[in-house]
Amino acid sequence: MRLQFSWGTTRFVILVGTVAIKFARLRPFRALYRLAKHQMNGEVRVKLVKFDGRPFIGGIKYIFAGIIANRNEYRLWHTSPRYFLMPTLYSFGGGLVNVQELGKSISQEELDVSHPFQEILAGMPPEFVYDMTRSANFCRYKNRTCLVDYGSEETFILFLRPQSRDAYRLTT
Numbered sequence: 585m586r587l588q589f590s591w592g593t594t595r596f597v598i599l600v601g602t603v604a605i606k607f608a609r610l611r612p613f614r615a616l617y618r619l620a621k622h623q624m625n626g627e628v629r630v631k632l633v634k635f636d637g638r639p640f641i642g643g644i645k646y647i648f649a650g651i652i653a654n655r656n657e658y659r660l661w662h663t664s665p666r667y668f669l670m671p672t673l674y675s676f677g678g679g680l681v682n683v684q685e686l687g688k689s690i691s692q693e694e695l696d697v698s699h700p701f702q703e704i705l706a707g708m709p710p711e712f713v714y715d716m717t718r719s720a721n722f723c724r725y726k727n728r729t730c731l732v733d734y735g736s737e738e739t740f741i742l743f744l745r746p747q748s749r750d751a752y753r754l755t756t
């Protein structure tokens with residue numbers, strides 16, 4: 585059986601058989617390193633506030649970002665499945681481990697011509713648009729282009745709203 589590994593900034597992923605097993609990465613040491621770095625350039629507060637309006641909560645969210653992403657993905661898929669989201673089958677350990685269907689990686693050129701929700705990105709913040717148009721966050725699955733990384737708060741809020749036209753059941 586083929587076994588592959590992939591690293592994201594918040595998850596470590598094992599690709600095996602027909603699934604992708606996504607392990608949340610805890611980042612206390614990286615958090616300390618970044619804290620020290622931003623302390624030196626005086627940007628601690630600015631950086632933490634990016635994760636949450638409250639700096640302390642921002643720090644906690646940074647450390648547990650992988651768990652939060654896994655929990656968001658599982659919840660979003662089970663409350664509001666879309667044809668362009670990679671199905672998230674299981675979640676264990678309060679978000680420590682998620683299991684998704686396995687997709688096939690795609691090139692940036694392929695994504696550019698088959699992006700499934702380009703039109704709703706108009707007017708969104710540039711950082712979010714960048715993330716939602718990176719081929720590393722998409723895969724081919726059952727002849728569709730699917731987003732595999734939908735654990736951020738922004739994606740959660742954006743796709744939680746009911747939109748019957750792209751509901752998963754309508755196209756499968």
Ligand SMILES: Nc1ncnc2c1ncn2[C@@H]1O[C@H](COP(=O)(O)OP(=O)(O)OP(=O)(O)O)[C@@H](O)[C@H]1O
Pocket residue numbers: 590591592593594595596597599604653670684685686687688689720721723732733734735
């Ligand atoms: N369902 C899947 N099928 C195939 N490959 C996957 C799947 N889910 C994730 N991957 C691979 O693992 C990598 C990391 O996964 P993902 O983007 O979800 O993690 P992340 O830590 O949230 O990423 P980021 O660095 O964008 O924050 C992806 O770029 C992709 O190559």
Ligand SMILES: [Mg+2]
Pocket residue numbers: 592593720721733
């Ligand atoms: Mg990613």
